[in-house]
Amino acid sequence: MPTKFTLMMDDDKDLQESSEELYERQTIVTNKGQEPYRIDKFLMNRIEGATRNKVQQAIEAGRVLVDGKQVKSNFKVKANMEIVVYSDREHIGEEIIPEEMPLNIFHEDEDIIIINKPAGLVVHPGSGNRSGTLINGVAWYLQQQNKAISEETLPRFGLVHRIDKNTSGLMVLAKTSKAVSSLAKQFFDHTVHRRYIALVWGDVQEDEGTIIAHVGRHQRFRKLFEAYPEGEYGKDAITHYKVLERFGYVTLVECRLETGRTHQIRVHMKHLGHPLFNDDFYGGDKIVKGTVFSKYKQFVDNCFEICPRHALHAKELGFVHPGTKEFILFNSEIPQDMERVIEKWRGYAKVKPGNLPE
Structure with missing residues (x-):
């Protein structure tokens, strides 16, 4: 049987590119009386629903910045520091099955894939479009490169932005979690x-x-x-x-x-x-x-x-x-x-x- 993957996305086929809709940014400024405290424990206490494991994963992926710089989990926060946390929103998991289809791959390296999407191709599965999407094709393509690929090894297929079904042109997908974080922050900060x-x-x-x-x-x-x-x-x-x-x-x-x-x-x-x-x-x-x-x-x-x-x-x-x-x-x-x-x-x-x- 074909391997199933999970795509964490919205269920609206008409959504366009917008990492602001895929990622949220939360800013925390420590007060002037803040005692030195491990950042993973600090964020676990400050962010609702956060677990230490999720916080550490975010730190490892580079989605936590202190005064504009990446840190490690054992970093000690102190007074008057600005902490920025990028987190992906909760989305309904959409199971997809890899499907062979022609892909116009414009560029590929170990971190990213650039695809020149034709008009008429939906980017990701959604209501009324469970198959035949770009992501179905990408799942098949990546699986041919590495049969061990699963949702754990490539979460969300690095989809950091989207373009409309009937818009043609260039899209970038990330191949690693660190690339996802880097690109998501660039889209969020409007520097792309x-x-x-x-x-x-x-x-x-x-x-x-x-x-x-x-x-x-x-x-x-x-x-x-x-x-x-x-x-x-x-x-x-x-x-x-x-x-x-x-x-x-x-x-x-x-x-x-x-x-x-x-x-x-x-x-x-x-x-x-x-x-x-x-x-x-x-x-x-x-x-x-x-x-x-x-x-x-x-x-x-x-x-x-x-x-x-x-x-x-x-x-x-x-x-x-x-x-x-x-x-x-x-x-x-x-x-x-x-x-x-x-x-x-x-x-x-x-x-x-x-x-x-x-």
């Missing part, structure tokens, strides 16, 4: 470089700008997310954008994520008045800008057929390597479906209205 390419509706007014608006679940339609520029509902979210090319009724932009909230780029661009081209969640799957001419409608419908998903690609991913401690940057090509649509709009922008390409 993430550059996306998006085709959006409309002629974006500014050449570049920053969108600052909380992102949270829509209060009526729970599968959708919404931008909340005022108030504290949702989570703080920041997207930097820059226009790359203008095609009249659509614009090619790059988006750099400072935070990584669920559906952040899709929600923020809609908030700006420029939903992603063919985004069926946020209104981009109909003609948002353009003429009433039937030839134009046919042109747009042809574009929808060429790129039957929202036009978003995770092009660049950069971070400090967990092993070498050096910054590394990966860059992937825009996939064919998006490239073809961009070329069609580039051609359209060169012709006059009434002389549209067939």
Whole structure:
């Protein structure tokens, strides 16, 4: 029988990349009268539900920092010290079975795997997607390398961020617990470089700008997310954008994520008045800008057929390597479906209205 693994994740297939949703950070500042005390015992007494074994595992994995530095379990905390603890939240265990599937492995070493995910592939099992996900394929791939791999030797498959089912592009998975901790902290601290390419509706007014608006679940339609520029509902979210090319009724932009909230780029661009081209969640799957001419409608419908998903690609991913401690940057090509649509709009922008390409 195939070996079963456990994936500790949310049960929502539509969640995007966001280590903030996978990890929590707790900060404790010792008071000025704190006597020297072993840090494992100190944290066990201060954190609800913590056991000494779990605390020591967190310390060993580098998820406990004192004044910004990693320590050992026998370290003595003293007065006026800042202790930061990174911990993964409790998730419902989702059993998965390794499945053979093609994986576009962009890079691999003893610490990490970089995968160039195609559009249409769900990242992890969830409601309605128990099999056929990227993680099912990764489980099979890793098991071929080491038949002894189990959930104990590779917990959660190092999944520190996610991208949407219909978004293509680069993802990183950690192969060791220390790599998980290192990458999770980088995502949490917003130091990971993430550059996306998006085709959006409309002629974006500014050449570049920053969108600052909380992102949270829509209060009526729970599968959708919404931008909340005022108030504290949702989570703080920041997207930097820059226009790359203008095609009249659509614009090619790059988006750099400072935070990584669920559906952040899709929600923020809609908030700006420029939903992603063919985004069926946020209104981009109909003609948002353009003429009433039937030839134009046919042109747009042809574009929808060429790129039957929202036009978003995770092009660049950069971070400090967990092993070498050096910054590394990966860059992937825009996939064919998006490239073809961009070329069609580039051609359209060169012709006059009434002389549209067939």
